[in-house]
Amino acid sequence: MGCGAAAPLGLCQECLSGLEPPSATPPPRGVEEWWAPYDYAGAWRDVVVAAKARRARALVALLAGALVECVGTGLAVFPGTHPDVVTWPPTTSRRRLRRGYDPAELLARAVARSRMCPAARLLVRDRDAPAQMGRGRRARRRGPRFTANRSLAGFTVLVVDDVSTTGATITASADALHRAGAASVLAATAARTPRPQGTCEER
Numbered sequence: 001m002g003c004g005a006a007a008p009l010g011l012c013q014e015c016l017s018g019l020e021p022p023s024a025t026p027p028p029r030g031v032e033e034w035w036a037p038y039d040y041a042g043a044w045r046d047v048v049v050a051a052k053a054r055r056a057r058a059l060v061a062l063l064a065g066a067l068v069e070c071v072g073t074g075l076a077v078f079p080g081t082h083p084d085v086v087t088w089p090p091t092t093s094r095r096r097l098r099r100g101y102d103p104a105e106l107l108a109r110a111v112a113r114s115r116m117c118p119a120a121r122l123l124v125r126d127r128d129a130p131a132q133m134g135r136g137r138r139a140r141r142r143g144p145r146f147t148a149n150r151s152l153a154g155f156t157v158l159v160v161d162d163v164s165t166t167g168a169t170i171t172a173s174a175d176a177l178h179r180a181g182a183a184s185v186l187a188a189t190a191a192r193t194p195r196p197q198g199t200c201e202e203r
């Protein structure tokens with residue numbers, strides 16, 4: 001990935017330090033703050049794509065490190081509160097089985113550990129909704145549907161995902177969390193596409 005130099009984490013130090021900071025992008029609907037260490041582009045996109053591929057779990061550590069640092073910086077300047085709980089939009093069980101893990105869950109747990117707050121599986125995916133890839137463009141933009149599995153009255157919830165292109169998955173998560181009573185929803189993704197015409201928000 002990147003320049004192709006051998007690197008234990010998949011991207012050499014030079015490529016890492018050459019990554020550009022993310023573009024300023026308004027948060028998806030329903031979310032108060034949205035943090036991402038980098039745009040979904042260039043060498044970073046290579047890392048994200050590989051981390052989402054089958055059994056590339058080691059690469060998730062690279063994403064987690066950048067995300068943890070980014071969330072720390074974001075929360076430091078956010079004049080609100082600490083998240084009460086960290087969660088993630090779950091992938092389909094079929095994808096989880098094929099990969100052996102859910103990258104979003106691993107990232108959420110890493111962020112939660114770094115903030116010393118709990119990570120919890122709060123969102124249940126609508127069983128009828130197929131994965132994003134393979135659906136029509138309009139359905140993909142609408143995104144998946146989630147339901148929260150418990151009351152979140154008054155909670156500040158941080159939603160963590162690997163990549164957000166259209167923002168649809170984050171917004172669907174925020175909708176479900178708000179319906180369960182969440183007072184505030186924050187989001188952090190390891191990468192993001194600044195323009196709404198994203199092409200692949202496969203989960």
Ligand SMILES: [Zn+2]
Nearest residue numbers: 002003012015
């Ligand atoms: Zn390199």
